[in-house]
Amino acid sequence: MLDNLTQRLAKVVKTMRGEARLTEANTAEMLREVRMALLEADVALPAVREFIAKVKEKALGEEVIGSLSPGQALVGVVQRELAALMGADLGPEATQLSFAQQPPAIILMAGLQGVGKTTTTGKLAKYLKEQKKKKVLTVSADVYRPAAIAQLESVTKQVGADFFPSTASDKPVDIARNALDWAKKHYHDVLIIDTAGRLGIDEAMMQEIAAVHAAVNPVETLFVVDAMLGQDAINTAKAFNDALPLTGVVLTKLDGDSRGGAALSVRHVTGKPIKFAGVSEKLDGLEAFDPGRMANRVLGMGDILALVEEARKGVDAQAATELANKIKGGGKFDMNDFKAQLTQMKKMGGMSGLLDKLPAQFQQAAAGANMDQAEKQVRRMVGIIDSMTPGERAKPELIKANRKRRIAAGAGVQVQEVNRMLNQYDQMQTMMKKLKGGGLMKMMRGMKGMMPGLR
Known part of the structure; x- marks a missing residue:
């Protein structure tokens, strides 16, 4: 969504943030880049002119010039004016x-x-x-x-x-x-x-x-x-x-x-x-x-808020509570639980839908990954689990060579894919074990120390 404009403006924002001092020269350069990015994105010329004029007026005002970090203050001006252009000024x-x-x-x-x-x-x-x-x-x-x-x-x-x-x-x-x-x-x-x-x-x-x-x-x-x-x-x-x-x-x-x-x-x-x-x-x-x-x-x-909303819509709160209670009570994380986690991720809009709402640096980090291929892989993993018997889902340790061949044939995949999926399940199960017996609370306490908003 809005890929070209986002990439251009993200570069401008990064440059602006690094400016310790604003001059007419670097402000003019920044506005020129923003203007070109908007025009290339097919924004109407009158809208571009009005937007640039407002940013320029505020960029040279007390709010930005008197700031300890003028580059960041200027990013704030651009963000607010962009929001106003899309209707924030209407309330x-x-x-x-x-x-x-x-x-x-x-x-x-x-x-x-x-x-x-x-x-x-x-x-x-x-x-x-x-x-x-x-x-x-x-x-x-x-x-x-x-x-x-x-x-x-x-x-x-x-x-x-x-x-x-x-x-x-x-x-x-x-x-x-x-x-x-x-x-x-x-x-x-x-x-x-x-x-x-x-x-x-x-x-x-x-x-x-x-x-x-x-x-x-x-x-x-x-x-x-x-x-x-x-x-x-x-x-x-x-x-x-x-x-x-x-x-x-x-x-x-x-x-x-x-x-x-x-x-x-x-x-x-x-x-x-x-x-x-x-x-x-x-x-x-x-x-x-x-x-x-x-x-x-x-x-x-x-847009982290949208990400949280997607998670809230996609996650079955009751199922999550039941899984937490099961692990806490010494129960085993089995293939049925693993399938439920994969299904919930699909409900949240898939990997590409989630990536779109993350900040640019995370998107750049994942730029080399093929999201369509990753989502296809998730569907294949669900298909492999569906090819198992109820007993195999409850006790994956039963799955040996003959069973793997039968499951692979039923899911229409190679045995190697079954092995790969079982390895991923083992990793998830190991993580779940760590959350048992207070591990989750330790993890939350550690997060509180790192994030000032959590107290």
Whole structure:
């Protein structure tokens, strides 16, 4: 995500941090590098000019010049202004969805065809159902694309939300009104309306979506835009912003965009906050957008809070407690436990998903590693464990030459891979033994000594 921009800005940040004294010359050089990085990332020129002007003004101010470490102070200025460019100046409430409406709260999804509106509608339904505990109804007012209604029905069922059926012969305004009536009668908290898109902006499309908006008066009108469109995303954003009272932006396919200019430009053009970012094709690949944290990621500082959130979502707290109690009580860490650990890592977004949220120095350290290959290896390890009998999983020491051959054949791998997996299991088991009998507490006490925040 935003790879090119992150790499360029991470180098600038590293150089700035090392500056003991700021001069007009090294400040100008730094601003020139930042300007080039932003323009190469497809950020709109007006946004770049405004950003550079604000950083320059504050860089030459008392806050930076009077600092004991001006280089680091300047990094702080760049981080804050980058966050402001993406919406931090609108306040923390701006990026939150509003439910200040008599239920159901209506969310209207708008955007061009092919930007991922329908999938995003399903992702948003899942987010609201699981994160906000809302009863969600979705409906498709796209009567032009034959597969649109069926696609929304499919993704809605996958995420466990409710779906209101419509047909291609219905009028979009009637569909929206009927869905709203149904949502009221069945006590839904949220109604999400997926509207029709076109391959380009046209007057008929804008009039139709404006009519739907007028008919249901949504509390949120979200503009869905493909982050990979670059400068085209800005032109589209202007057109939709002129036609509709937008309340926010959803950026899709942010994981596939190495430049990331749209993320920095759309907010500047529309004046509306980015509320969500699509970070993978999976239905749980929608993140609430936080400008400050995204600025950290763009500058190569990582997003540790997002990493913690992924861990919290992926880790089964009850299973973790049961495993801890089992080890503490003298129980043995077996293959079933090992498989559970591998499965939880996959739930946390896999290795590449986790790496993306780490600071730049960790990403550089892992630059030579093939993350896709590592994730493939994890899947193969799970397959090997699945080829074992219940007895072998409970007592891996039973697995000798003949059993290894049978397991390898069942998993479709070589015997060497079975041996490698058993070695990795032995290493994990050794680590678990060390945590038994107070080892965990010793480890935590050691961490407290190293980290000032832990007391």
